[in-house]
Amino acid sequence: MPKILSIVDTAYRATLEEQDDTALWFTAACKTAGGNLTVLLTGNAVNYAVKYQNPRSLSFGKVEITHPEKPQDGLKRLIDKGVNVFMIRDDLEQRGIHPDSCIPGIENISRSHLSKFVSQYDLIWHW
């Protein structure tokens, strides 16, 4: 089984109507199917680690989006499944996100170490 790195780079893309992040969901499904995957959050996707994200339900006339996904829950699900999750520290700092405001279980790496980090994987999928 190849070692796969799923780099999630774009956040909040259709997450309200999908009630999931499609890249994290796919990664979880592949993990359940036996895949050997690691997640790396980069760019604005580092915001997914923030503890207090709270998308409210939305109404469109009589129809509601009732369970928009809290991305931090999607990450927790992955961590609970045994998927290692990392994020780029520089991208957190650039966006003024303090590590204390992030959920536990995600390791920070510096962008300067990214080349060494990716070299451990057989396949690199960029979402």
Place this chain on the structure above:
Amino acid sequence: MSKYLFIESRDPFDTTDTHQAFGLATALSKEGNDVTLYLVQNGVLAARAAANALKEVGPKVSVLADDYSIEERGIEANELAKSVRVSDVDSLVDLLCEKGTKAIWH
């Protein structure tokens, strides 16, 4: 050491991500890996010499530009940066099918 194929589809003037992709490609090449950067779609907007968009791409990175994307955007041969070699989808497939190549679409 490994083979990496970065397929860059985005305009470097539209998004800072592209510069990060270029940076990673360069770092990997400096570490002794065989790295190819294949520009396609709006990624070829980095290919004009006058754009000066490839300065951060290291000299050991092989830079290819998709012929169809180049022609689609009317980029003439004499406009191309010296480091850019025009290529085609057949060559891209050959690169993709090379054993052990780590292909990253951006």
Place this chain on the structure above:
Amino acid sequence: MSKTLTMLMMDPPYESSNTITALRIVEAALRKGNHVNVFAYEGAVSLTFKEQKKHANAVKGTTLEEEDHPLPKDLVASLVGLAKENNLRLTWTNCGLCVDERGVGNWIEGASRGSPADFIKAVTESDNALVIATT
């Protein structure tokens, strides 16, 4: 010797230049004698929807016939045919849940329903796997 390439596409029709590039890669891979697995995820499941229709173009003043508007389902069907003619394998798997939520289950011959489990299986049996995510 034939290689096997697995690809994931995500963009819906007519929204991104990724689609045609991906199909160019599939076409070239087949033409060069390789096998291809495509996993259509999210909006890409609409690429094989049978009910796509051509239209005229009033802005350009073209009739239906003159415009000859390309339909992704025809491009995919043609690639399926190309594979068959050359005894090659082109599997086109639409992510089932993505199909359901978009209501595009009426697809052309040559497509099938699947899940990420099919994608991972294809990946392990391929020479390489390329993910073309949406922007």
